[in-house]
Amino acid sequence: MAVKQISTIAVDIGHSNLKMIQTGTDGRIQKFVVHKMPEGAVDDLEILAEDALVKSLKTAKRTARMPHGKCFLVLSGSDIIIRHFTLPILPEQELYQNILHEISGYLPVDPDKYYVDYKVVGKVEEEGVEMYRVLVTTAHKRNINRYKKALRSAGFSPKVVDTSENAREKLLRYNKQVNGDFKLEGGICLLDFGTKHTRANIYHNGYYYVSNVLKRSGQSIAEAIARVTSKDILTAETIKRNSDFLTSNDENPELKSAVSFEVDSLLYEVSRVFEYYSNRTKQPVHSVYIAGGGSMLPGLKDYIAQHLNVNSYYASALIGNPKVQSEIDERGFGFLLNAYAATFRED
Ligand SMILES: Nc1ncnc2c1ncn2[C@@H]1O[C@H](COP(=O)(O)OP(=O)(O)OP(=O)(O)O)[C@@H](O)[C@H]1O
């Protein structure tokens, strides 16, 4: 299936920052905004303060002079459950019943409370019988509907709700469509360094394979700096952003060791996801693309290459359109990756 880019507004609501972009018909980013979220307005996929979220959406929209109208929403959170199943080749209705039956075992409550979406990603043979390989995605209806309501209150008309896992898959495949040299084969990992969590998504031959949510990220590094320096968390954040504790030898050794410890612990967890992938596919993860605000940690990109023994890039390297590539900030684009990836659709 071909992937194409749509002219739209895309919204990614994170724990610390709300990201909004508008793309044109040529795929270029016409407008964007990264707006600081009020503390505690959303947590994972849960909206804790709807009024505050609507206000943020309105402010971001006004700041960036976004028009009213259609928008795409991209979500990531541990409440979104994504699973592969191998199922008999059946007509659509029966296949869907089978999917509901399979996925219900993974849902904490009644499947009626969930949106269940699926796509057939291929065929496999099991004991001589050809079967469908199906990727199933579920999300709690109440959460999705609350997001849609907030977007409508801010003057948008939400048309598409996508997961970051699926949106990134389209971005990867689009890149291959426009750039034949791009190595889509084998294992590619996208690492999203968010506020409290780091999300590791692995793609196999351009298709979503597995992901894990790791409970360490930028915040734990700032907390480690605050502990060592006995400074407040805001000062620690500034120190974190301005010093390269990972690859430079000129920094305070105690801080260097505290930051490296946090990053090493995180990368150890990432390496476990790599192991899971390579044990099953017999292929290594060859490249890592880093995104999210935490990907801007000085030295992180090169540190990952050294410590995980992979090619390591900023996610902006995944932009296939040369016009867009020349206009964006290589590191800062990490903030916008999810929103940008959400502007792609599959035919
Ligand atoms: N220059 C920088 N260097 C290092 N870290 C940074 C920098 N700028 C922002 N960050 C970190 O980025 C994180 C926020 O990133 P981002 O906006 O991607 O998260 P989010 O999308 O709001 O969170 P989540 O995806 O977990 O909901 C914060 O932890 C912040 O410390």
Ligand SMILES: [Mg+2]
């Ligand atoms: Mg995020």
